Amino acid sequence: xxxxxxxxxxxxxxxxxxxRILRIWSQTLLPPAITMTLxxxxxxxxIGSRIGTMAQGVGGAPISYIEYIAPGLIMxxxxxNAYGNITSSFFGAKFQRFVEEMLVSPMPSWAILAGxxxxxVLRGFMVGVIVLLISLFFTKIHLYHPFVTLSTFLLAAVxxxxxxxxxxxxxxxxxxxAIIPTFVLTPLTYLGGVFYNVAQLPSPWKExxxxxxxxxxxxxxxxxxLGVSDIDLxxxxxxxxxxxxxxxxxxxxxxxRGVGLRS
Amino acid sequence: MSSSQQSVPAxxxxxxxxxxxxxxxxxxxxxxxxxxxxxYALLGPNGAGKSTLIGIISSLVNPSAGDVRVFGHSVRSxxxxxxxxIGLVPQEINxxxxxxxxxxxxxxxxxxGIERKTAxxxxxxxxxxxxxxDKAHAVTRTLSGGMKxxxxxxxxMMNEPRLLILDEPTAGVDIExxxxxxxxxxGINAAGTTVIxxxxxxxxAEQLCRNITIIDHGRVIENTSMxxxxxxxxxxxxxxxxxxxxxxxPQLADVRLARLDDHTLEAEMSRAHDxxxxxxxLSARGITVTSMRNKANRLExxxxxxxxxxxxxxxxxVSKEAA
Numbered sequence: 191x192x193x194x195x196x197x198x199x200x201x202x203x204x205x206x207x208x209x210r211i212l213r214i215w216s217q218t219l220l221p222p223a224i225t226m227t228l229x230x231x232x233x234x235x236x237i238g239s240r241i242g243t244m245a246q247g248v249g250g251a252p253i254s255y256i257e258y259i260a261p262g263l264i265m266x267x268x269x270x271n272a273y274g275n276i277t278s279s280f281f282g283a284k285f286q287r288f289v290e291e292m293l294v295s296p297m298p299s300w301a302i303l304a305g306x307x308x309x310x311v312l313r314g315f316m317v318g319v320i321v322l323l324i325s326l327f328f329t330k331i332h333l334y335h336p337f338v339t340l341s342t343f344l345l346a347a348v349x350x351x352x353x354x355x356x357x358x359x360x361x362x363x364x365x366x367x368a369i370i371p372t373f374v375l376t377p378l379t380y381l382g383g384v385f386y387n388v389a390q391l392p393s394p395w396k397e398x399x400x401x402x403x404x405x406x407x408x409x410x411x412x413x414x415x416l417g418v419s420d421i422d423l424x425x426x427x428x429x430x431x432x433x434x435x436x437x438x439x440x441x442x443x444x445x446x447r448g449v450g451l452r453s
Numbered sequence: 454m455s456s457s458q459q460s461v462p463a464x465x466x467x468x469x470x471x472x473x474x475x476x477x478x479x480x481x482x483x484x485x486x487x488x489x490x491x492x493y494a495l496l497g498p499n500g501a502g503k504s505t506l507i508g509i510i511s512s513l514v515n516p517s518a519g520d521v522r523v524f525g526h527s528v529r530s531x532x533x534x535x536x537x538x539i540g541l542v543p544q545e546i547n548x549x550x551x552x553x554x555x556x557x558x559x560x561x562x563x564x565x566g567i568e569r570k571t572a573x574x575x576x577x578x579x580x581x582x583x584x585x586x587d588k589a590h591a592v593t594r595t596l597s598g599g600m601k602x603x604x605x606x607x608x609x610m611m612n613e614p615r616l617l618i619l620d621e622p623t624a625g626v627d628i629e630x631x632x633x634x635x636x637x638x639x640g641i642n643a644a645g646t647t648v649i650x651x652x653x654x655x656x657x658a659e660q661l662c663r664n665i666t667i668i669d670h671g672r673v674i675e676n677t678s679m680x681x682x683x684x685x686x687x688x689x690x691x692x693x694x695x696x697x698x699x700x701x702x703p704q705l706a707d708v709r710l711a712r713l714d715d716h717t718l719e720a721e722m723s724r725a726h727d728x729x730x731x732x733x734x735l736s737a738r739g740i741t742v743t744s745m746r747n748k749a750n751r752l753e754x755x756x757x758x759x760x761x762x763x764x765x766x767x768x769x770x771v772s773k774e775a776a
Binding site: 202 | 512533536561
């Protein structure tokens with residue numbers, strides 16, 4: 191197909207994904223809103239008010255606990271929803287076999303991947319905006335570095351969409367798409383500096399925490415919103431770009447070989 | 454369409470082999486050619502390899518060896534060009550049960566790079582032609598079995614394929630809907646689309662298809678025109694409903710007459726033998742024939758014989774290996 195036709199195909203998948211997200215909004219958009227509201231109430235207002243200042247912000251202004259965790263909570267919602275969207279949607283297409291609609295069409299593998307990743311990123315964006323709006327009821331958010339905020343959101347959402355795609359490709363039953371979020375994604379997110387500053391951890395936990403890629407995403411996003419970060423931003427971008435490159439190549443290779451899709 | 458394009462076969466399958474990871478050898482060197490514009494039957498018993506063959510043609514199954522060319526484009530090396538030519542109606546329902554027929558058709562157009570505006574027009578056209586337009590906005594899981602089958606045909610038509618593959622499209626569909634589906638597909642074929650049909654309703658294949666391939670155990674066991682194949686049928690079996698068949702039955706050369714019950718007779722006879730002499734002999738015994746029919750469809754009889762022969766051959770092979 192020519193470039194124009196490929197774009198139409200990509201747009202069709204994206205549109206179908208967005209339609210699905212909005213059609214089942216009570217499963218896609220409402221749960222993160224409720225969960226994150228509870229986080230803000232319990233960890234932010236009730237417990238956070240007793241913790242005091244977490245860091246010095248731009249111009250030496252103190253950053254309260256609720257301000258400190260807000261970017262992490264937004265990023266957590268983005269990561270979980272980007273991952274969850276692509277696993278449930280692509281595995282659902284495999285399970286009901288309508289993935290064959292795309293496999294028998296002339297559209298290239300990259301268009302299939304890009305369409306599903308776009309859908310996942312858009313759900314991450316919708317959920318991120320919802321959580322951001324909820325956070326404004328509890329604290330003030332300043333957008334210190336808009337480019338860093340947006341680029342970190344985009345890279346993190348793409349990374350977890352690609353990881354979700356790999357999960358969906360290999361999954362054979364619904365249990366297979368629940369295991370990774372429960373036993374890998376959630377622990378890594380909680381240990382990724384959402385609720386605490388890793389610099390406060392004792393050795394070797396501080397060093398071990400630096401092996402967690404989510405730490406870099408949370409801190410880069412925090413830098414964008416609050417102007418402070420526990421890690422070097424250059425490392426954060428290097429790691430995120432490396433993940434995007436490696437995972438994209440891997441996903442395309444899986445699609446080209448038809449792993450889990452063509453017998 | 455230029456004459457050179459017309460002379461290129463719609464489908465050219467060359468020594469196609471498929472061995473699954475489980476070790477099952479589904480195709481053992483299939484070769485066949487379907488000319489452009491043909492209405493072609495691909496028949497075989499369950500497990501013969503038909504679905505694997507269709508899977509490879511539509512790129513859902515990777516071949517182990519050999520190649521498939523669709524209007525000259527290799528499925529292996531020119532997948533995109535080959536797939537643009539094909540419309541597939543699979544055996545199993547494979548659309549999103551939470552979407553509407555209109556969305557399913559328009560999205561299918563989108564996967565082929567067809568702009569939404571054009572896709573909407575085409576979707577309306579085919580949904581109307583297949584009597585589904587009043588259900589265009591219904592959730593597909595609420596559709597009846599026949600409607601779901603027709604929706605899969607409408608979806609396959611969205612890219613206006615030059616080769617339409619129908620894998621048991623009328624399974625479980627009542628006779629009225631089946632007839633309307635065939636009328637639609639005959640119209641598509643008459644307009645120039647090549648049609649390949651697999652079905653277990655052999656009277657459909659006999660009535661609709663001009664050429665035929667029968668495969669069994671992953672091999673082609675017959676590949677000819679429908680006319681030539683049917684001419685091979687040298688014996689036919691008729692069932693007669695009669696007034697009273699209690700008495701002695703007449704004896705005729707080349708006719709094996711059997712009493713099924715007091716009012717039903719079965720006659721297996723050579724096609725060369727005329728029916729008049731049989732009727733005369735029955736009348737002479739005071740037996741009046743009230744109605745008659747073929748015991749089985751002609752193609753069905755041939756099919757059973759060919760497949761039985763193939764099974765006997767492969768059975769021999771299996772027992773030799775086991776020994």
